[in-house]
Amino acid sequence: MKIYTLHSVADNGMSLSLRHFRRFLAHIRRTCGFVDPTALDRGGDAGGALITFDDCFADNFCNALPLLDEFEVKALFFFTPAYLGTVRWGSRTKGNWSDKPGGGYDLPFGFMGMAELQSLVAQGHQLGFHSRTHRNLTDCEPAEWVDEVETAKTEWQVRLGLRFDVFAYPRGRYSPEMFPVLEKAGYRCALSTRQGVADAQAFAAQRFCLPRYPVQRRGLFGWL
Numbered sequence: 392m393k394i395y396t397l398h399s400v401a402d403n404g405m406s407l408s409l410r411h412f413r414r415f416l417a418h419i420r421r422t423c424g425f426v427d428p429t430a431l432d433r434g435g436d437a438g439g440a441l442i443t444f445d446d447c448f449a450d451n452f453c454n455a456l457p458l459l460d461e462f463e464v465k466a467l468f469f470f471t472p473a474y475l476g477t478v479r480w481g482s483r484t485k486g487n488w489s490d491k492p493g494g495g496y497d498l499p500f501g502f503m504g505m506a507e508l509q510s511l512v513a514q515g516h517q518l519g520f521h522s523r524t525h526r527n528l529t530d531c532e533p534a535e536w537v538d539e540v541e542t543a544k545t546e547w548q549v550r551l552g553l554r555f556d557v558f559a560y561p562r563g564r565y566s567p568e569m570f571p572v573l574e575k576a577g578y579r580c581a582l583s584t585r586q587g588v589a590d591a592q593a594f595a596a597q598r599f600c601l602p603r604y605p606v607q608r609r610g611l612f613g614w615l
């Protein structure tokens with residue numbers, strides 16, 4: 392299968408536009424078709440495309456969800472508790488983020504709250520875990536990995552009444568020393584931002600750093 396990574400979907404000049412998101416979904420439907428997140432249980436033999444969203448932007452709920460429904464797609468959303476119900480600020484010129492507005496960071500991006508997360512699950516989508524704070528795990532001490540990937544996972548499974556079986560590395564940063572930590576924490580697999588097909592070989596050799604393809608505003612179809 393191919394696993395695609397999306398972030399914000401909005402018509403704001405910085406995110407993936409709704410028009411491009413629709414074109415992307417139409418392309419996938421025309422070519423390989425979709426699989427739902429349970430395909431990860433079946434490994435790389437499952438064909439088709441799995442759609443994943445990192446960070447749980449609020450616009451995923453109001454903008455992306457109606458299109459996912461229209462195309463009958465169930466997606467996997469990666470949740471970071473530190474972002475729950477918060478607002479962060481983007482800069483169109485710098486192309487990155489700030490926790491506070493000002494200095495060119497003038498585009499607000501909200502993140503889903505508990506009600507939206509629970510509604511996603513009620514509608515048949517799945518949540519994966521994306522670390523407690525979204526720090527680069529490669530910058531953390533190994534002792535901190537346990538809090539980021541296991542302690543926080545356990546806490547939030549209780550709060551949300553579900554299980555997180557899949558992990559996505561914040562900003563794709565990982566090292567092989569993290570794999571046993573994730574396995575012990577009970578994850579079935581982990582997704583990176585390395586590009587490639589998540590085929591049977593990848594599931595056999597790289598279950599804790601499976602590749603994905605980014606879906607970006609520019610050059611959207613360059614890699615399809």
Ligand SMILES: [Zn+2]
Nearest residue numbers: 445446561562
């Ligand atoms: Zn992220």
